[in-house]
Amino acid sequence: MERTxxxxxxxxxxxxxxxxxxxELRRVNSPAELLEIPxxxxxxxxxxxxEWEKEAVQRLIFCLPCIKGHTDQLISLGAVLAKKRGGGQAAVSEKxxxxxxxxxxxxxxxxxxxxLKMVEPIVNWPKAAETLWYWNDRSKRDLLEQYFLNNPTD
Structure with missing residues (x-):
């Protein structure tokens, strides 16, 4: 069986x-609070x-309520966050x-x-979930790289 x-x-x-x-899942403020929600x-x-897989699933479920929808387009999470909004600004600031x-x-x-709650992105869920599943310094750096590759500055 494939993780996707x-x-x-x-x-x-x-x-x-x-x-x-x-x-109930939307109202939690931290991944640890999920453990108290049926x-x-x-x-x-x-x-x-x-144990690391349980923590990874916890991250997925923690973020799922903030995902507006799934698309089959193979767009990365970083690209979604860089997507331009009204006024030409990226959905999320670099800061x-x-x-x-x-x-x-x-x-x-x-x-x-x-x-994610602010942006309410439509993502390719398996691609986004993979980033969250392997959440570490490398995946965070990949997220940042994808953001900048899709948000060229003038």
């Missing part, structure tokens, strides 16, 4: 959740056996993204979720 299939299964489970449990366990069931990159867990994920 697992990511899409998680996304489908999320979309099928009733509004009440979805709202809906988290409905989504989590069987997705990770090793905010650098705050995430420079922060350590769990604050980096809390700040990143705030960005």
């Amino acid at each position: 299939d697992d990511f899409m299964r998680l996304y489908q489970k999320w979309k099928q959740l009733a509004p009440g449990p979805r709202a 809906a988290f366990y409905r989504l989590f069931s069987g997705m990770g056996s090793k 905010r993204l650098f705050q995430v990159i420079r922060s350590n867990a769990p604050n980096d994920m809390v700040q990143f979720r705030r960005i």
